[in-house]
Amino acid sequence: MLFRNKKGDLSLSITAIVIIVIAFVVLGLSLTLTRTIFKGAEQKLPQALALTELESKPSSENTITIPQEVEIRRKETDKTMNIGYYNKNALPAYGATFTISRCLKGREAVDATLLPEMASISKDVDPSDSTGYSVLITEKGLQAGTYICTIQVVCDANSIPAGSSCPSKAYDEKQFFLNVIA
Structure with a gap:
């Protein structure tokens, strides 16, 4: 065995x-x-x-990334676009949102009631940080033609933390051409 x-x-x-x-x-x-x-x-x-999703990423050299020329049709109610913002300031940009502060046609300033309106969700942007925004531009009665406009990043007082206040001037601004097509 x-x-x-x-x-x-x-x-x-x-x-x-x-x-x-x-x-x-x-x-x-x-x-x-x-x-x-x-x-x-x-x-x-x-x-x-x-x-x-932005065409170009915002940076310290290009703080607001909006196309150099923006076209809007008079018959359109809203135009959508993506804009980037880089906060080059030393403090956070609380409640940062966009607005068109002024436009010129030739040497004539456009009436403030006719300036296009920009709507975007406000965001807090830390120093040396960038973010992207989806923006709606609403045309409010401009005549057809090309305008030189200034876009500003401003503080939305309804979106800032408790105990903070909005600065007296805009966080940043940039000029662009607005082409209104009839």
């Missing part, structure tokens, strides 16, 4: 169990690490998408 060596079989079983346990531990750690990485990226994803 042949006797089998049971000691070798037992040693092989223990080794296999140890290898399986180590494999499950490594798998669990890698899944946890992957989940942590994706959770961190998920929180930053909306901001990254807004900035990538």
Whole structure:
């Protein structure tokens, strides 16, 4: 009668169990690490998408990214566009939103009641940080032609934190051409 060596079989079983346990531990750690990485990226994803939709990213040299020439039709109620803003100031820009402060046609200033209206959701922008905005421009009765306009980033008093106040001047401004088409 042949006797089998049971000691070798037992040693092989223990080794296999140890290898399986180590494999499950490594798998669990890698899944946890992957989940942590994706959770961190998920929180930053909306901001990254807004900035990538812009034609050019706002920077300290180009703080407001609006096209040099904007066209709007008189019969359109609203025109949508994406604009970026980079806060080059030393303090946060609380409740930052856009407005068209003035326009010129030739040397004539446009009546303030006829200035196009800009609507956007206000955001808090930290110093040396940038963000993207979706903006609606509403034409309010300008005659057809080309205008030189100034867009400003201003403080929305309804969107600032308690205990803060809006600065007396705009956070930033830039000029662009507004082409009103009949």
